[in-house]
Amino acid sequence: xxxxxxxxxxxxxxxxxxxxxxxxxxxxxxxxxxxxxxxxxxxxxxxxxxxxxxxxxxxxxxxxxxxxxxxxxxxxxxxxxxxxxxxxxxxxxxxxxx
Amino acid sequence: xxxxxxxxxxxxxxxxxxxxxxxxxxxxxxxxxxxxxxxxxxxxxxxxxxxxxxxxxxxxxxxxxxxxxxxxxxxxxxxxxxxxxxxxxxxxxxxxxxxxxxxxxxxxxxxxxxxxxxxxxxxxxxxxxxxxxxxxxxxxxxxxxxxxxxxxxxxxxxxxxxxxxxxxxxxxxxxxxxxxxxxxxxxxxxxxxxxxxxxxxxxxxxxxxxxxxxxxxxxxxxxxxxxxxxxxxxxxxxxxxxxxxxxxxxxxxxxxxxxxxxxxxxxxxxxxxxxxxxxxxxxxxxxxxxxxxxxxxxxxxxxxxxxxxxxxxxxxxxxxxxxxxxxxxxxxxxxxxxxxxxxxxxxxxxxxxxxxxxxxxxxxxxxxxxx
Numbered sequence: 095x096x097x098x099x100x101x102x103x104x105x106x107x108x109x110x111x112x113x114x115x116x117x118x119x120x121x122x123x124x125x126x127x128x129x130x131x132x133x134x135x136x137x138x139x140x141x142x143x144x145x146x147x148x149x150x151x152x153x154x155x156x157x158x159x160x161x162x163x164x165x166x167x168x169x170x171x172x173x174x175x176x177x178x179x180x181x182x183x184x185x186x187x188x189x190x191x192x
Numbered sequence: 193x194x195x196x197x198x199x200x201x202x203x204x205x206x207x208x209x210x211x212x213x214x215x216x217x218x219x220x221x222x223x224x225x226x227x228x229x230x231x232x233x234x235x236x237x238x239x240x241x242x243x244x245x246x247x248x249x250x251x252x253x254x255x256x257x258x259x260x261x262x263x264x265x266x267x268x269x270x271x272x273x274x275x276x277x278x279x280x281x282x283x284x285x286x287x288x289x290x291x292x293x294x295x296x297x298x299x300x301x302x303x304x305x306x307x308x309x310x311x312x313x314x315x316x317x318x319x320x321x322x323x324x325x326x327x328x329x330x331x332x333x334x335x336x337x338x339x340x341x342x343x344x345x346x347x348x349x350x351x352x353x354x355x356x357x358x359x360x361x362x363x364x365x366x367x368x369x370x371x372x373x374x375x376x377x378x379x380x381x382x383x384x385x386x387x388x389x390x391x392x393x394x395x396x397x398x399x400x401x402x403x404x405x406x407x408x409x410x411x412x413x414x415x416x417x418x419x420x421x422x423x424x425x426x427x428x429x430x431x432x433x434x435x436x437x438x439x440x441x442x443x444x445x446x447x448x449x450x451x452x453x454x455x456x457x458x459x460x461x462x463x464x465x466x467x468x469x470x471x472x473x474x475x476x477x478x479x480x481x482x483x484x485x486x487x488x489x490x491x492x493x494x495x496x497x498x499x500x501x502x503x504x505x506x507x508x509x510x511x512x513x514x515x516x517x518x519x520x521x522x523x524x525x526x527x528x529x530x531x532x533x534x535x536x537x538x539x540x541x542x543x544x545x546x547x548x549x550x551x552x553x554x555x556x557x558x559x560x561x562x563x
Contacts, residue, residue, distance in 0.1 A: 101251075102227075103227060103228065103249065103251070103252060104252065107252075107268065137255075139271070139272075140254070140271050140272065141253055141255075142252070145272055145274075146274060151251065151252065151253060153250060153251040154251065154252070187251040188251070190250065190251070
């Protein structure tokens, strides 16, 4: 299971509390996790990445294991600690504004 | 007994204000969608318990929310706003062409007779429509062929902020875009004509005959007289008596003809309201006095309405979608400010009272009159 921590506003939209746990089929890439997340919570489609291009929205970031994965290709496999559930994947609303 | 429900969109959520027909004691619910920008909420005329809300965020994008119980509970509807085909380009600030990019929905306009049909005005400017209650949205792309390559964003963004559906002829629709101008369709949004003749924008547009490029801030119509429209432009208050074929200025004796909202009295088609703002450089009322101006003659002759409004040290703005009227007798007039106040006048503007003083900056005000 992949543990995912959503930012406050997306937890509210998805009506979840705490972490989300997702089963991912095949290689546990960022794209596969986002596909699984949106499949379970359709309200999040378009909120994290563009619906058409699947590009990350500019003020959303992906962190895990103290690494910023935001600029990694989405087909890159997630860190082993995330795959093994030892660490969560963090989806972050970036700091913006004052 | 009649009651009213005011739908308030703010920078940090939606608020719903309800009162009986006296409009003196108000219940306030909210914030709904706390922390999100709610650009606009509007109820279906055919089914007033059905309310649509435009929920948006610079981080997470656009949602349309839908309520079936007058705003007590909400469900997310569709949020897939895609321009039809290849989006094309419009004029950018430096004179080059720039691709159309969807940013948010500024205005939602439910159809008069069908609660599942809603028009949405978007930034970058385009008109969308749903026929299934907001689940799916389709662009009506004919609008952007009306010289869309010459449209240019104003400082607030290139937004389609006004949608007026003709009360008897569903094929006739008016929209207004900043900073492109006013447009009319007579065939159900298939084709569009710029209707900006008579508008003068010498400071922004050197070409006196420019068909598009005018910074229209708001248009209002009285349903009993659908060929008469009133406009608050960037500068100038204008009127047309022939559905936009020709506009003429009716700013008259206003202390400033810059402003954002304009609205029409429910029972008096020649009584109109504006809120003069000092200038495009200073977005606050002249002399620090918040004054609504009313004309009972369809323009030109204006009276200041001050009773109950702050007459010193007031430096708020009133945005284009932040004024509304109810249909009670006497007509109620409402407006919200960037300082978070929502004011009501239950006597057509003669006296004003704050319903609430400390909301986030108000983006929009709509009012439903319920029986």
